[in-house]
Amino acid sequence: MKQGHVHFVGAGPGDAALLTFKAARLIGEAEAVFYDALVGPEILKLIPARAERICVGKRAGCLSMKQREINARLVAAALSCKRVVRLKGGDPGMFGRLEEETSALGTHGISYDICPGITAASAAAAAAGVPLTARGLVRGVRFLTTASCPEKENRPDWAMLASAEETLAFYMARSKLPEIAAALLEGGLRADLPILIVEAVSLPQEKLQPGRLDELASGEIGISTAQPVLLMVGETLALAAEAARERLHSPVLEVASA
Structure with missing residues (x-):
């Protein structure tokens, strides 16, 4: 069965000018984007109008989507053959619970890659x-x-x-x-x-x-x-x-x- 792929993309500290070229390209090609509340507003404008947008929260002291729900929705989007971007503030590997999300994908045999960002x-x-x-x-x-x-x-x-x-x-x-x-x-x-x-x-x-x-x-x-x-x-x-x-x-x- 064909399935999608998940790109974990570092959105950097907020300024869209600090995105890498690769990050901007992946966001522009996405069919579904799961993004943190701390991702800068100018960066969110790069998400294509055709793409599904899912805000997962992830901001200290504020209501966020439960981690298990994020995992489940990432898996579901990838299994539906979508090109998925998981957009994380800063660098994906820095205090971003990356290991929990990649583990959920691995359990279902879903491929992924990581695009680093400025922390x-x-x-x-x-x-x-x-x-x-x-x-x-x-x-x-x-x-x-x-x-x-x-x-x-x-x-x-x-x-x-x-x-x-x-x-x-x-x-x-x-x-x-x-x-x-x-x-x-x-x-x-x-x-x-x-x-x-x-x-x-x-x-x-x-x-x-x-x-x-x-x-x-x-x-x-x-x-x-x-x-x-x-x-x-x-x-x-x-x-x-x-x-x-x-x-x-x-x-x-x-x-x-x-």
Whole structure:
């Protein structure tokens, strides 16, 4: 029996200009598109009018389609011989439950491929004009989330994180900013370590807020937004405030003073 194929496509952080050529082509060829709530509106305009559109939600704190229903509908669409695009914000393999969806397809013998996308931490560092690593100073990058699942509570090893020479990028951090900062201080990071809060990265409402770890832990720095929030912590971010000031001419950049 002939059946369809599923393309897992990274939509990047939101700006349609940051899509890969391959991602844009796959979206334009789709017969059914399952997309996350965080996919940028300009990207959704690339979906052909003939294609079936299915919003699955996947936004922290908001109602979303249950994962088992997403799996089942992906399988059904592929079995009906459709060319299916599963459009995920950022990179499909980064906190996107990709393994659950590919496993469901594999159970039914459905083929798939993965088109990577720019993840939020890379876009945030670029917006701030800073590197994620620096030779002899920051040797790596660690992507993290403090979100838990019903099966297992997420409890990072804060002391281990504090001891590494890394830039830390916390996804889905909006509701836990002071708690993350306090835990990192308790783990051993120094109080004046630079941080950067990034809201709605790459979108017109993008906002960068540099500061220090102790300021975040004490509540001196805060947010009042429903936008997606990424928290970055590390030595290279010391350049963020200066870089942001130099780029105030950019129409997509807003900088809030700490």
